[in-house]
Amino acid sequence: MTATCDFHPLTTEPRSKYRCSYCGHVTPIALAKPPHRRCESPNARSQSETAPVRHATHWLTCPHRGIVLATISGTTAGVGCGSTKWEVYQCNHFNEPVLKQAAPRCQEKIAAEVAGYKGRTCRECKVVQLQRLIVHVTHRPDWQDVIQRSLATGADFAFREMTLSEKDLLARAVAAKPVIVVNHAFFEHTDEYLTTAKKHPEIQFLGLNHCSLNHAYRWPHYYTSIRKFLNAMEEIPNIWYGGPDMFSSFERFRPAIADRIVWWPNPVLIPPSASTVRPDPPVVMLACRDDWIMKGVPAQMVGMALAKQKRPEIRLQVSLRFAGKTLPHMRALENALRTEFEWPDFLRPNDWYRRLDRQASIVMQATDHESFGYVAIDAMGYGRPVVCGPSVRFAPREWVVDTEIPEGIGAMILDHLDHYEDRSRIARQFAEQTAERQNTAYRELLERIAAHGKT
Numbered sequence: 001m002t003a004t005c006d007f008h009p010l011t012t013e014p015r016s017k018y019r020c021s022y023c024g025h026v027t028p029i030a031l032a033k034p035p036h037r038r039c040e041s042p043n044a045r046s047q048s049e050t051a052p053v054r055h056a057t058h059w060l061t062c063p064h065r066g067i068v069l070a071t072i073s074g075t076t077a078g079v080g081c082g083s084t085k086w087e088v089y090q091c092n093h094f095n096e097p098v099l100k101q102a103a104p105r106c107q108e109k110i111a112a113e114v115a116g117y118k119g120r121t122c123r124e125c126k127v128v129q130l131q132r133l134i135v136h137v138t139h140r141p142d143w144q145d146v147i148q149r150s151l152a153t154g155a156d157f158a159f160r161e162m163t164l165s166e167k168d169l170l171a172r173a174v175a176a177k178p179v180i181v182v183n184h185a186f187f188e189h190t191d192e193y194l195t196t197a198k199k200h201p202e203i204q205f206l207g208l209n210h211c212s213l214n215h216a217y218r219w220p221h222y223y224t225s226i227r228k229f230l231n232a233m234e235e236i237p238n239i240w241y242g243g244p245d246m247f248s249s250f251e252r253f254r255p256a257i258a259d260r261i262v263w264w265p266n267p268v269l270i271p272p273s274a275s276t277v278r279p280d281p282p283v284v285m286l287a288c289r290d291d292w293i294m295k296g297v298p299a300q301m302v303g304m305a306l307a308k309q310k311r312p313e314i315r316l317q318v319s320l321r322f323a324g325k326t327l328p329h330m331r332a333l334e335n336a337l338r339t340e341f342e343w344p345d346f347l348r349p350n351d352w353y354r355r356l357d358r359q360a361s362i363v364m365q366a367t368d369h370e371s372f373g374y375v376a377i378d379a380m381g382y383g384r385p386v387v388c389g390p391s392v393r394f395a396p397r398e399w400v401v402d403t404e405i406p407e408g409i410g411a412m413i414l415d416h417l418d419h420y421e422d423r424s425r426i427a428r429q430f431a432e433q434t435a436e437r438q439n440t441a442y443r444e445l446l447e448r449i450a451a452h453g454k455t
Helices: 143-152 169-175 192-200 221-232 254-259 296-310 323-337 349-358 374-381 406-418 420-452
Strands: 002-005 008-009 016-017 026-028 044-047 056-062 067-072 084-089 097-102 120-122 128-130 133-138 158-163 182-183 204-208 240-242 260-264 283-288 315-321 364-365 386-388
Touching: 002 128, 067 097, 133 143, 133 169, 143 182, 143 420, 158 169, 169 349, 182 420, 192 204, 192 221, 204 221, 204 420, 221 240, 240 254, 254 260, 260 420, 283 296, 283 349, 296 315, 296 323, 296 406, 315 323, 349 374, 349 386, 364 374, 364 406, 374 386, 386 406, 406 420
Parallel strands: 016 044, 133 158, 133 182, 182 204, 204 240, 240 260, 283 315, 283 364, 364 386
Antiparallel strands: 002 008, 016 026, 056 067, 084 097, 097 128, 120 128
16 A cells, blocks of 8 residues: 655555655555645655554644644544644634644644644634635646645635545545535536535535636536536525636626625735746746647747747747647647747646746746636746736736737747846736735635635
């Protein structure tokens, strides 16, 4: 059997606990993967001196020593710092299960964590509250980097991602006792989702449309799911419909349920600071998950090639998520343009951020079909100017090009290079403003939805 540390396997023996040698966190074999998502080390070693943990219902972390604690059967916790143990209590003020430390050996104040994220301490009871939990149901791990982005907002919730590969997904999600379950992109079957919502009125269930409606043609169930959701909202008071476009909603057509048709503000994660120094030689980067035709990849490649004709030192990179299906078409276009492109792999979130920081000079998202535009906002957070289409609404309007005119795309690339330091500073400024707006709205929306469940 194996446990995983941020997708790096730890070969283990059953019923033992193992510590990642990079970050110090201990993972019981019972976990599919540990509650933290910070470790990037491919190496880990076994930790044999701690007792095995079984039938754990909540996972917590001592930040002083980096030891995972597990409440067992809702009564006692596993081994912590040395012989420190934790016990479960009912806090009279939070009115929720909490943990209280017994026989402490750490001299520092210890804050417990649920699913890897910090809880709050009740000053009256001197215990740690298990944070309100939000479950994100997604298609695959790290979907839009939803956990890291959610944490960046500072929202007072714990976040957990559950993917379609998990058995009994909705039953497991409900068993975690969340306050909100978010069905991203209607990945979970809508009928089952609505039935589960009806059975659990204490939990708020949100169906989230990630796409512009023109882009959703690839998934015909989208339109049916939206209709079913809106119809069911008139009968089931604990379901919500959300979309990422603040300028588009069905409120005016469904006034009876307008208060639960919401703008879902995509959370934004940006680094603490950004450099305005342009990597040398300059790298123009295009990253596209799928739908390369609708996303305007051919016109963008032609525009990139035109820019390289004027500035031969430019390196052109195109990353496609489904490269096996689309790469032959792209290589044919490359040959027709007689321009050399590089084809790096499409990356997981943390690797993508490092590439933006260390390699990218200018990033492309010149498309008409974006409901938000994470590629662009990620790039701008690192101080990288972007060439974007009109659907990327948070970028400077001067950076928006006609997505059907490669000459304009190439000209914008050259203009960015000619004024790079100023454009880099502007990119970071707009990213900070966007992050503040989005993340504030995200926190407020979660509090609003959670409060609805208490009324």
